[in-house]
Structure formats: C-alpha cells, structure tokens
Amino acid sequence: MANRAQIRTSSSALIAMIADEDTITGFLLAGVGNVDLRRKTNYLIVDSKTTVKQIEDAFKEFTTREDIAIVLISQYVANMVRFLVDSYNKPIPAILEIPSKDHPYDPAHDSVLSRVKYLFSTESVASGRR
Amino acid sequence: MQSSENGVESRNEVAEGEQHILNFLDSVDSYLILMDSLSSALRQGWLELASARHSMGASRVNCALFDLKSHHASTTVQVNNDLPHFKLCKWASSDDPEKYSEEGKFEEDELFQNKSDGPRHRHQELQEKRTEEGGASPVGTDNQIQKLFLQAQKERFKTLSMFGTLVSPKLRATQLSFETALEMLVEISNTRASLLHAYDQVQKDRTNPK
Numbered sequence: 656m657a658n659r660a661q662i663r664t665s666s667s668a669l670i671a672m673i674a675d676e677d678t679i680t681g682f683l684l685a686g687v688g689n690v691d692l693r694r695k696t697n698y699l700i701v702d703s704k705t706t707v708k709q710i711e712d713a714f715k716e717f718t719t720r721e722d723i724a725i726v727l728i729s730q731y732v733a734n735m736v737r738f739l740v741d742s743y744n745k746p747i748p749a750i751l752e753i754p755s756k757d758h759p760y761d762p763a764h765d766s767v768l769s770r771v772k773y774l775f776s777t778e779s780v781a782s783g784r785r
Numbered sequence: 786m787q788s789s790e791n792g793v794e795s796r797n798e799v800a801e802g803e804q805h806i807l808n809f810l811d812s813v814d815s816y817l818i819l820m821d822s823l824s825s826a827l828r829q830g831w832l833e834l835a836s837a838r839h840s841m842g843a844s845r846v847n848c849a850l851f852d853l854k855s856h857h858a859s860t861t862v863q864v865n866n867d868l869p870h871f872k873l874c875k876w877a878s879s880d881d882p883e884k885y886s887e888e889g890k891f892e893e894d895e896l897f898q899n900k901s902d903g904p905r906h907r908h909q910e911l912q913e914k915r916t917e918e919g920g921a922s923p924v925g926t927d928n929q930i931q932k933l934f935l936q937a938q939k940e941r942f943k944t945l946s947m948f949g950t951l952v953s954p955k956l957r958a959t960q961l962s963f964e965t966a967l968e969m970l971v972e973i974s975n976t977r978a979s980l981l982h983a984y985d986q987v988q989k990d991r992t993n994p995k
Contacts, residue, residue, distance in 0.1 A: 666863065666864070667861040667862070667863055667874060667877075668861060668862050668863070668864055669858055669861060669862070670858075670860070670861070670862055670967070670970075676847070676848050677831055677834055677835075678827070678831075679848070680834060680846070680847075680848065680851075681827075681830045681831070681834055681959055681960075681962070681963035681966070682963055682966075682967065683851065683944070683947070684944055684945065684956070684959055684960040684963055685860055685944075685960060685963040685964045685966075685967050686858060686859035686860035686875065686876060686940060686941075686944050686964075687858050687859075687860050687861075687967070688851070688852065688856075688858060688944075689856070689857060689858035690852070690853055690854065690855050690856055691855060692855050694853060694855065696853070697858070700848055724862045724864045724871060725862055725871065725970065725971075725974055727970065746868075746869050746978065746981070747864060747866070747869055749869075749871070749974040749977055749978065751970060751973055751974060751977070753823065753827065753970070754823075754824050754827060756831050759824065760820055760821075760823075760824050762817060762820070765820075767816070767977055767980065767981065768813070768816075770981075770984070771809075771813065771980065771981075771984045774809070774984070774987060
C-alpha cells in the first residue's frame with residue numbers, strides 16, 4: 656500500500672464515524688456529515704445487520720483517506736475489529752474509541768491505554784529496577 | 786572536577802526523565818477525565834434525542850432521512866502536523882468552507898462558550914452592547930461576530946431541516962449536546978497525541994539509560 660500522504664498543515668479535515676444510529680444522528684446534527692460527489696459518506700451506521708467485513712472495510716477506508724483527521728468508533732464496534740484497531744499506530748487520523756448507549760466506556764479495552772499500560776505492569780517495574 | 790560535572794549532568798538527566806514520567810502520568814489522567822466527561826455529554830445527547838424522537842415520532846427522526854446529496858461538512862478539524870494538534874472549526878458555510886476565517890472561529894468560540902444563555906439571549910446581548918456603547922465599540926468586530934453568529938445559526942438550521950422544518954426543541958438541545966461532545970473529542974485527540982508523545986519519551990529514557 657502506498658504511504659498515506661500527510662494532511663497539509665492547518666488544512667480542514669473531516670471527522671469520520673463508525674457507530675450506532677443514534678450516535679451518528681447526533682454528530683450529523685453537529686454538522687460533521689460529509690457526502691462527496693460519488694455519494695461516499697464519512698460515516699458508517701452499525702446495526703444488527705452490519706457485518707464485520709463491512710466494519711473492517713470502513714475502518715481501512717477512513718484510515719487511508721487523506722481528508723480525514725479523526726475517526727470516531729464506538730468501543731463495542733472496535734472490539735469486533737480489535738486486531739485492526741490495535742495494530743493501527745499512525746498519528747493521523749486519530750482513532751478515538753467512544754462509548755455507546757448500551758456499552759459504557761471501558762478503559763481496559765481502549766487501544767491507546769492498552770499500548771501504554773505496559774509501563775504500569777509489574778514486569779516493567781521489575782525490569783526498570785535491574 | 787570531571788566527576789562533579791558528570792554528577793551534575795546525570796542529576797539533570799534523571800530530573801528530565803522524571804519530568805517525562807510526570808508528563809506521561811498527567812496525560813493519562815487528563816485522558817481518563819476527558820473520557821468521563823465525554824460519556825456524560827453523550828448520555829445527555831442520547832437522552833435528548835430519545836425525547837425528540839418521542840415527541841416528533843420515530844418516522845421523523847431516523848437514518849432514512851439523512852441527507853445523501855453531495856454536501857460539505859460544516860464542522861471540520863484543522864490539523865497541525867507538529868505533535869499533531871487538532872482544532873475544531875464549527876459551522877463553516879457548507880457551500881464554501883474556505884470562507885470561514887481562523888480569527889472569526891476564535892471569536893465564535895468565545896461567543897458559544899456559555900451555552901445556557903441560548904442563541905436568542907446572546908443576540909440580544911450583542912444588540913444591547915451596541916446600543917449602550919453608542920458606536921464606541923469597533924463596529925467592524927461587532928459586525929464580524931454577528932455575521933459569524935448568523936452564519937452558524939443558518940448552518941445549524943440547515944442541519945436540523947434534515948428532519949423537517951418544525952422540529953422539537955429537544956432536537957435542538959441534542960444538537961448542542963453533541964456539539965459539546967465534539968469539542969471534548971477534539972480535546973481528547975490532543976491529549977491522546979500528548980500521551981503518546983510522553984510515552985515515547987519515557988520508553989526512550991528506559992531503553993537508552995544515560
């Protein structure tokens with residue numbers, strides 16, 4: 656895959672969303688909805704009929720688009736594609752796991768906190784003391 | 786002499802390392818606090834949306850009504866690649882996003898900080914201020930703020946009109962709650978970037994002990 660070009664400094668970029676209908680509705684009311692000329696949106700509504708493949712494809716698309724700076728993903732959706740979310744380590748777009756109505760935020764599953772929790776583990780403390 | 790210089794140097798390095806650890810812990814703390822605030826803002830928004838759906842009917846507030854015609858987002862993010870740093874730009878004209886100026890955005894942020902006042906009250910405040918000062922205030926700045934305010938209101942109305950011309954006040958409240966949530970999300974993005982930067986510094990200090 657070709658390297659993703661960096662977003663130009665101080666240029667406007669979009670916020671993408673992969674979440675349930677109510678969360679998407681709320682953020683569209685806040686004005687983040689974008690539809691391009693090819694009728695591609697910057698969001699994916701996840702319901703009971705959405706497949707894991709669709710979520711994976713949307714995540715890969717949003718993280719490779721040049722015009723997206725932040726990707727919001729409900730944490731329960733992120734858990735369905737955990738391997739993909741955890742293996743993502745680029746600074747832009749920023750991947751933010753957000754709570755949903757039926758699934759409160761769990762810091763234990765957050766990919767950013769999972770990455771840094773090693774520093775709090777006993778192994779880390781023990782190796783630092785050697 | 787050399788050994789005392791080395792001693793001073795190593796003390797400075799230890800202090801720097803400890804500062805990195807403190808920065809990291811502060812970032813983690815901020816991140817968790819912001820996520821908690823975000824949860825509250827979103828809960829408020831979902832509750833208001835449910836109320837709006839209850840008063841307007843489920844058929845009037847659902848995803849089938851989303852605007853799928855080509856249009857630009859009114860609310861975007863500006864990114865500075867250093868660190869990186871994100872800045873929210875709310876309610877630019879969806880017809881021409883480039884019209885939205887950086888300076889105007891800052892003024893509008895100050896204007897929208899106190900949401901409890903409501904847009905009508907804020908508009909009245911602007912009018913009163915202009916009457917009291919009798920034109921002593923810089924008219925240009927007032928005009929710019931008012932223009933931005935009206936622009937934002939126009940974009941808000943355009944977004945709400947997706948669900949019809951007459952909408953429940955609860956839907957407007959939902960809009961404001963999710964705007965608040967967006968602001969928090971941008972703050973969380975910046976805190977996330979600081980957290981990861983601080984983490985990299987701490988890792989570097991651990992793997993390359995001086």
